[in-house]
Each structure stands twice: as C-alpha cells, then as structure tokens.
Amino acid sequence: MKKSLGVFGPPTLTLILLTHWFFLGDFPIYIFKTKPHYLLILAIILIFFIFFYKIILKYKEFLLNNLYHYRYLIALIIIIVGVLCEVSGSSIGIWGDYLYSEQYDKVLFGIDRSIRSDEFATSTIWTFSQFSNPDNLLPYFSQIVRGTKTDMFLLLNQPVYALPIIFKPAQWGYLILGLNKGLSFAWLVRFFMMFMALFEMLMLVLKRDKTFAFIGATLISYGPAVQWWSMGPAEILTWGSVAVIIVYHYIQTESYVKRTVLALLLSWVATAYAIILYPAWQVPYLYVFVTISIYFIATNWKNMVFDWKKDIPIIVCALSLTLLCLVAILNGSKEALQLTMQTAYPGARSSSGGGDYFDSFVTGYPFSIWYPTLGLAEERGMNVFYDFFPLGMILATYVWIKKKDGLMTALLLLNIFFITYIVAGIPNILSKISLLSFTISPRLIPILSFVNILLVLRSLVVLQKEFSRRTSLILSFVLSSLIMLFAYHSTSAYITSSLIQDGTNVLKASMVKWAIIVLSYFILMLVIHSILTFNKKRFLKISLVIIFLSGVMINPIRIGSDVIFKSSLVTNIKSITDYDKESKWIVDSIGYPLTNIPLVAGAPTLNSTNAYPNLELWKSLDPHSLYTEIYNRYAHVIVEITNAEEVVFELLQPDVFKVFIPISKLEEMDVKYIISIRDLSTFNTESIQFELQSTAENYLIYKIEKVQ
Numbered sequence: 001m002k003k004s005l006g007v008f009g010p011p012t013l014t015l016i017l018l019t020h021w022f023f024l025g026d027f028p029i030y031i032f033k034t035k036p037h038y039l040l041i042l043a044i045i046l047i048f049f050i051f052f053y054k055i056i057l058k059y060k061e062f063l064l065n066n067l068y069h070y071r072y073l074i075a076l077i078i079i080i081v082g083v084l085c086e087v088s089g090s091s092i093g094i095w096g097d098y099l100y101s102e103q104y105d106k107v108l109f110g111i112d113r114s115i116r117s118d119e120f121a122t123s124t125i126w127t128f129s130q131f132s133n134p135d136n137l138l139p140y141f142s143q144i145v146r147g148t149k150t151d152m153f154l155l156l157n158q159p160v161y162a163l164p165i166i167f168k169p170a171q172w173g174y175l176i177l178g179l180n181k182g183l184s185f186a187w188l189v190r191f192f193m194m195f196m197a198l199f200e201m202l203m204l205v206l207k208r209d210k211t212f213a214f215i216g217a218t219l220i221s222y223g224p225a226v227q228w229w230s231m232g233p234a235e236i237l238t239w240g241s242v243a244v245i246i247v248y249h250y251i252q253t254e255s256y257v258k259r260t261v262l263a264l265l266l267s268w269v270a271t272a273y274a275i276i277l278y279p280a281w282q283v284p285y286l287y288v289f290v291t292i293s294i295y296f297i298a299t300n301w302k303n304m305v306f307d308w309k310k311d312i313p314i315i316v317c318a319l320s321l322t323l324l325c326l327v328a329i330l331n332g333s334k335e336a337l338q339l340t341m342q343t344a345y346p347g348a349r350s351s352s353g354g355g356d357y358f359d360s361f362v363t364g365y366p367f368s369i370w371y372p373t374l375g376l377a378e379e380r381g382m383n384v385f386y387d388f389f390p391l392g393m394i395l396a397t398y399v400w401i402k403k404k405d406g407l408m409t410a411l412l413l414l415n416i417f418f419i420t421y422i423v424a425g426i427p428n429i430l431s432k433i434s435l436l437s438f439t440i441s442p443r444l445i446p447i448l449s450f451v452n453i454l455l456v457l458r459s460l461v462v463l464q465k466e467f468s469r470r471t472s473l474i475l476s477f478v479l480s481s482l483i484m485l486f487a488y489h490s491t492s493a494y495i496t497s498s499l500i501q502d503g504t505n506v507l508k509a510s511m512v513k514w515a516i517i518v519l520s521y522f523i524l525m526l527v528i529h530s531i532l533t534f535n536k537k538r539f540l541k542i543s544l545v546i547i548f549l550s551g552v553m554i555n556p557i558r559i560g561s562d563v564i565f566k567s568s569l570v571t572n573i574k575s576i577t578d579y580d581k582e583s584k585w586i587v588d589s590i591g592y593p594l595t596n597i598p599l600v601a602g603a604p605t606l607n608s609t610n611a612y613p614n615l616e617l618w619k620s621l622d623p624h625s626l627y628t629e630i631y632n633r634y635a636h637v638i639v640e641i642t643n644a645e646e647v648v649f650e651l652l653q654p655d656v657f658k659v660f661i662p663i664s665k666l667e668e669m670d671v672k673y674i675i676s677i678r679d680l681s682t683f684n685t686e687s688i689q690f691e692l693q694s695t696a697e698n699y700l701i702y703k704i705e706k707v708q
Helices: 002-022 038-058 060-069 071-084 092-099 114-130 163-167 169-177 179-205 210-221 231-252 256-274 279-300 308-332 334-341 358-362 365-369 391-402 406-423 428-433 441-463 469-501 506-532 536-552 568-577 594-601 615-621
Strands: 107-109 557-559 584-588 636-642 648-653 656-662 671-676 688-696 699-706
Touching: 038 060, 060 071, 071 179, 092 114, 092 568, 092 594, 114 179, 114 594, 163 169, 163 256, 163 308, 169 179, 179 210, 179 231, 179 279, 179 441, 210 441, 210 536, 231 256, 231 279, 256 279, 256 308, 279 406, 279 441, 308 334, 365 469, 365 506, 365 536, 391 406, 391 441, 406 441, 469 506, 506 536, 568 594, 568 671, 568 688, 568 699, 584 594, 584 636, 594 636, 615 656
Parallel strands: 584 671, 636 656
Antiparallel strands: 107 557, 648 656, 671 699, 688 699
16 A cells, blocks of 8 residues: 555656646646646546656666766757757746737746846847847847947846857857747756756765765755846856866876866866856855865875976966956956946945844745745845755754864855854955955855755765654754744745735635645655655655745746747837837836837837946936936936926936936937837927837837928
C-alpha cells in the first residue's frame, strides 16, 4: 500500500502544481480551460505521469548518471528547441491591456507580472527599438530613445553591432537570429549559463556532492531574488561563479599553456562582470566570490605549483587586458557615464547601511512561496532566496566549534558583517573603503540570503553526520516556530492587504491567510527537519516544491511578441515612421509605460524613459535652472501640453517627473507628432494646428502643422 502511494504521490503533486501554474492566468489560446472536459484531460495526463514516473524509478540510477553526464548537451537541446519556438519569460503580455491587443498574446504557462515593468516596459522595449532604428540595425548610439543620441550598450544593456558585445553572450542571438528568436535566446541562455555556472561552482564548494550542488543551484537560480529581477542578478551570479571555477582550475593545473588560457578567460569574465554596471549588487556579491576563491588558494597553496617568473607575467597580462578592455568600453560611453554620475538619482546615492529592513525582508522568506500566486505589490518578496535563515548561521557556528572549517568561518564572518550593515549600519569611512557605499540595505539582503544557502549546504557536507531524531525534532520545531513568529509579525498584514486588493472579502482573506501561514509553517518545519536528519531525498523533493512555488511560477512561458507588434497603435505609428523616420514625437497626458511604446515603431520619442537625462532639451526649457534637481535623474517622463506661458516641472516619484509644456515651446523642441488621449484640436492657434492622422482605440496621433 505504501509503495503504491509512493508511486502515485509525486506525479499527482506534480500535476497539481502544473495545473495551478496553468490556471493562474486567463489565456484565450487555451479554450478548454473553461470547459468541463478539462478534468478528463487532466486524468489522462496523470496516467501518463504515473507511467513515466514508474519508468524513472525503475531506471533511476541510469537516468541520473546520464542526466549528469550529458547535462550540457541536454541544456543545449532545450535552448535550441526553445529558440526555434520563440519561447521567453518576458511579461510583455501586459501590453495587451494598454494596446487592446490581448488576442495576440501567446502564453503557455503562468501570468504576466505588472511589477516587472523594468523588464516588459523599459528594457525589452529598448531592445525592440534597436531593430526599428532608421539609421542602422542595433546601433551603439540610438537616435530613437530619448529622441537624441543615447548610449545603448553600457548603461541600457542592449544588443549592439559592436566589438564590446563579445562580453554579453546572452545577447549574441539578437545579432544572428533576429528579434523574437533573439529574445528567446537571451532568456534561455542567460538562465542556463547561470544554472550551470552555479552548479559547477557548488560542486567545488560542496566537495563534489551532486545532490546538494543541484539543490543549491536550483534554490538560487529559481530564487525570488533572481526570478523577480531576472537580468542583473543572473549575470552577476554567472560571471562570479565562472570566475571562482577558473581560479580553482588555475591553481590545480601545472600546465602553463592551460594557465595562460585560464587567465585570458578570467580577464574576459572579469570584464563581463564589471560592465553589468549595477554596483549595488556587484560589490557585495564580489565579496562572496572573492572569499571562496581565497579559500581555494589558501587550502591549495602548499601543493600548488607557483613560478614567480611565469605566473606573475601571466597574471599581470590578464589584469592589463582587463583594464584595457574596460578603459576602451568606458571611454566609448564616457559622456553617458559622466551624465549618470552627476544625476540627483541614482548618481548621487551613497549609503552606510542601517534601516528598518531586517524584519520585513529577511524573515519573510517562508511566505515567498505564495507571492507568485497572490501577486506581488511590494519589493519585499523580490529580495530573498528561500534560505532557511538563521539555520545556516547556527550550523556554521556548530561546524566552527567541531570542525574548524575555513570556508565556513569566512562565510559566517562575512554574513555577520552584512547583517551589521543592514541592521545598524557602519561608519561612512568604512562604507566608502569597503565600497558598500554603492549599495543600500535592501539590495544587500539577497547576498545575505545567498550566503545563508551556502552555509547550510556546506555545513551538511562538512558534518557528514545527522543529529539525533529527538534533537532534530526539537530544533526543527523551535526554529520553525521562531521564524514563523517573526515572519508573521513582518508579513501577515501585507498578505491580508494583497488578498483584499485582489477582491477577496475580509473573512475569506483571513481564512486564506491562516491557511497560508499553517502551510508555510508545515513546509518550513519539514524542510528544516530534512536538513537536520540529512535526509537528502526528502530535502531535494521539498526544495523542488519550494522553488516551483516561489520561483518557477514567477515568469510566464510565452511565445513571440505579436501582442505588441500587431497592435493598432504600433501599426499606425509604424505607417508614419516608414516614410518620416527622423521627426520627433512626444506622448501627451499618458503616463509610463505608454511613453515608451513609440520606440518599438522607430519613432524618436523625447519623453521616453530617460536612462540618463537629456540635459540639452530640459535646460532649453528651463533656462534659469529652476528645476535641475527634478529632471537631472533617471526618470520616466510624463508630458502635458498646456496653454500656459511657462514650463513647469513636477517630481512625482524618485524616478518619475511631469513637465507641463506650453504650445509655443513645441516648435523649439522640434516636435512633429504627438500621441494623446485628448482632443488636441482644442489647442489650435493661429500659428499651430494639430491635425489628426489616425486613431487606435483610445489613442489619437496628431501631426503639428505650422500655419503660414
């Protein structure tokens, strides 16, 4: 009986999770979801799941060995198939709500995430604009974004036909595969590079334990702190892990040909890491990767072959090459960098830590498994991994007492330093010396969480001995209870408000909240007990459930980008830019993200997102520099045309400002086309006429005509 349930259980749970993910959204391409016979389909799928699961159990060792042996080939096949099908994890389906083009949305699983506007409304739109540039394809400097010369490579992280693209392999697909397949390539390659790099690094850190390395790579790759953000953390984790692997193999090999190749490869990786250009994450993550690398060097120093006459020149050449590449890239983007560094936001930001973040961010991870289902309205759920805190630090302390493991000690001290920075802050001088002035407490939390996972897994491979059954039960109960107490204190109100905002009545919201708390408590206690009893199989199974609920379900699985390019508004804009490529556009009285949509049709848009300020334009409207603090920043720009005499700037959020522009200023700005939801003909004057060119649902496209 128990054996039968064992065969039936995992396939059933898998089907329940997949069905939950599938039914999370409402996608018209799957009509059968609303039909009664979908239950029959699910039953048939369950039978197949059980059948294949029995085969997997029968040939488990053979399959696992081959999965490991052919892991790179399997990843390559998945990437090729995914790219051919144009599969990505972008949330561009959100545009269907703005452009009234939901019928073109093609989502296989999951739901688009409105909170990921930096991805679907900014970064991906910038990418699409690179294919609509009137001058040339994938330019280093675009004339479309901001309606003026804009550095697309370094600051905007976009694909370009230029030599520095060699440091961004995830973007190579755009160069040879085109837009949709390039988008798919970027998503898939970025993920698999991260996963493989983490797995290989963890194999070294965890003494070749494949199960723990897989658990760690999965918890991190599919962690909320990666999947809610996607691009930046994925690249940082990839290049940081690869750098550690290179350092390890450098000290292991005695061949100077191999060492030369590895040093050149490390130079490439270091450059790729540096030009991610998000120091708020890069600096603290670098602390972790450097700590691990130093540990490998220290533990192998006595047995390592090191020839000062050979190794020093190799290392110096690699460093020189890295600096040469960075200087060349930075010099090419010098103007944009200078403007960014001089901005009020984010250029002027400096921190020494501290703040009320520990409770709300660090201890809320048990509920992170529900955020993809409930929806995420705040950043708190984006900043953590499911890291079992404080279990890792407790186990690390125990290991330090019993085993004196050097890496555990170093990581434990690093975590204590991070916690000090987050909770209490550090002196300004130390903050600047350590370079942590570039980060803020909430941005440091994912790195703290990352180290917590390393501490747990490293403790298990070092101890190699389970706690007694009684000790495990007591510890798992006490720890889970304390963690949930803090998590409840910091997060329960947020869960309730999320449920109520979703339309759930107060009574039902309260019932659902307590169901979530109980289930979260049960899962947490079960996984901690699995760790303390060294039950690898159960630890792996629970971890897979955790990463599915907290990470896999975050981003949708979608095909193509028709939801944007087949919309009426984009089609109408494109019909104008096909023959009038260089005229300037603005979007009137419509906020972000629609201020960016003309870019995909090749329309140079003055009030599209200013990744760095268009000071020449804004200063021409503000000759007395009254509003410099407002527009000198990274910002989404809202424009409203008025009959007033003066230009007025208004800061709405740290990254949003609104500018009220008199009609008389439009000629100075060289604006020819306007997208609006207002009847602009009411602003017609004796010298300027607004001629309606086309309509698309609620949107009107006007052309400015001067009256002679």
